[in-house]
Amino acid sequence: MIRALLFLFAMCAGTVAAAQEFNARATVEAIRAEEDRLAVVLSQPVPWRVFVEADPWRLVLDTSEVDWSSADPTAVVVETDWRAGRIRAGWSRLMVELPGPMQVSQAWMETGDGTTITVELEEGAGPTGPLNPQTWEAAPPEEVPTTPRPRQTGDRPLVVALDPGHGGVDPGAERNGLTEAALMLRFARELSEVLTRRGHDVVLTREGDEFVGLRGRSTVARAAGADLMISLHADAVAGGGAEGATVYTLSPGNDSALAAEIAQRHARDDLLLGVEDVEAGDEIARILVELARAETAPRANALADALVGGLNGAAIRLHKRPRLGGKFTVLKAPDIPSVLLELGFMSNPRDLDNIASVDWRSRMAVAIADGIEAWAEADAAEALRLRR
Numbered sequence: 001m002i003r004a005l006l007f008l009f010a011m012c013a014g015t016v017a018a019a020q021e022f023n024a025r026a027t028v029e030a031i032r033a034e035e036d037r038l039a040v041v042l043s044q045p046v047p048w049r050v051f052v053e054a055d056p057w058r059l060v061l062d063t064s065e066v067d068w069s070s071a072d073p074t075a076v077v078v079e080t081d082w083r084a085g086r087i088r089a090g091w092s093r094l095m096v097e098l099p100g101p102m103q104v105s106q107a108w109m110e111t112g113d114g115t116t117i118t119v120e121l122e123e124g125a126g127p128t129g130p131l132n133p134q135t136w137e138a139a140p141p142e143e144v145p146t147t148p149r150p151r152q153t154g155d156r157p158l159v160v161a162l163d164p165g166h167g168g169v170d171p172g173a174e175r176n177g178l179t180e181a182a183l184m185l186r187f188a189r190e191l192s193e194v195l196t197r198r199g200h201d202v203v204l205t206r207e208g209d210e211f212v213g214l215r216g217r218s219t220v221a222r223a224a225g226a227d228l229m230i231s232l233h234a235d236a237v238a239g240g241g242a243e244g245a246t247v248y249t250l251s252p253g254n255d256s257a258l259a260a261e262i263a264q265r266h267a268r269d270d271l272l273l274g275v276e277d278v279e280a281g282d283e284i285a286r287i288l289v290e291l292a293r294a295e296t297a298p299r300a301n302a303l304a305d306a307l308v309g310g311l312n313g314a315a316i317r318l319h320k321r322p323r324l325g326g327k328f329t330v331l332k333a334p335d336i337p338s339v340l341l342e343l344g345f346m347s348n349p350r351d352l353d354n355i356a357s358v359d360w361r362s363r364m365a366v367a368i369a370d371g372i373e374a375w376a377e378a379d380a381a382e383a384l385r386l387r388r
């Protein structure tokens with residue numbers, strides 16, 4: 001049996017070596033996940049690896065970049081929860097929830113008319129490492145910044161990263177046929193216009209309805225040299241009592257049941273990355289990250305306070321506790337002051353009406369821009385003071 005498997009993987013490796021000459025992104029023609037079998041049909045062969053992870057049990061298929069959003073929904077038959085998207089430059093991941101402890105019994109890729117990767121599973125909790133590592137070139141770990149970015153001092157345009165929450169396979173909250181992902185993208189574009197008119201530079205972490213992993217969002221912001229990042233959300237929460245805008249900063253624990261619910265909702269996306277990537281890096285890298293965060297955290301807190309000030313000034317309705325801390329992965333960039341703004345709750349009818357109203361949104365955009373500018377001015381003054 002083992003010899004047969006080795007032979008199988010040797011054959012896979014041969015197929016894949018030839019496939020690595022392809023540079024174009026593969027598209028998805030079909031995904032079928034049944035109880036003990038996964039089949040993915042791609043437009044072309046790609047390097048790949050497959051493994052199972054526990055807590056919760058899930059099957060992970062990593063490939064060189066595949067455009068998972070290209071799948072025709074009618075060709076996707078997956079009975080359990082699943083996610084797919086880019087995990088880092090050049091690599092994507094498909095994650096399918098499993099009903100319980102399972103292990104990969106065999107996995108292979110066939111090429112012909114299309115390319116099919118088939119994974120067969122059986123019950124059990126066997127080794128969980130990748131079965132076919134020879135087809136997988138590990139990407140270098142994401143660069144950890146070792147020196148803080150030069151702080152803005154007001155002598156150049158401010159670079160604002162706007163992060164429309166969710167997207168692609170992850171629509172976020174859904175009410176009355178509206179999705180949080182679409183509403184936040186529209187609002188990010190409107191806010192971007194207001195900021196651009198005021199002379200600032202803006203980068204969006206996603207331009208369309210696509211999935212971007214939580215850490216990928218800070219990577220986009222960092223690549224653009226962002227001075228700050230605002231993640232935009234309007235989640236729905238259980239109970240329906242919550243209303244008004246809230247600004248979150250990163251904290252080691254969740255400040256309230258509300259923060260815990262929202263952080264947990266967003267943490268589902270972390271499953272895509274898998275535990276080994278969530279706090280990647282060796283001990284030295286970890287210490288550098290902590291040091292950078294210690295510098296960045298007070299600036300993020302000041303940004304959150306300034307935003308609450310801006311919203312207050314524009315008479316935007318705030319939640320009874322508008323400033324909360326939570327364990328949000330998207331806020332973990334060690335070098336960019338980052339906050340998460342819940343514009344309101346899609347589970348609250350009045351908030352939902354507001355978010356759907358063009359007048360309210362333009363008032364909100366101006367209030368946020370005012371908050372950002374108030375922060376930037378104070379932050380620049382402090383940077384100059386520290387320099388002297």
Ligand SMILES: [Zn+2]
Pocket residue numbers: 165166172173180233234235266
């Ligand atoms: Zn959200």
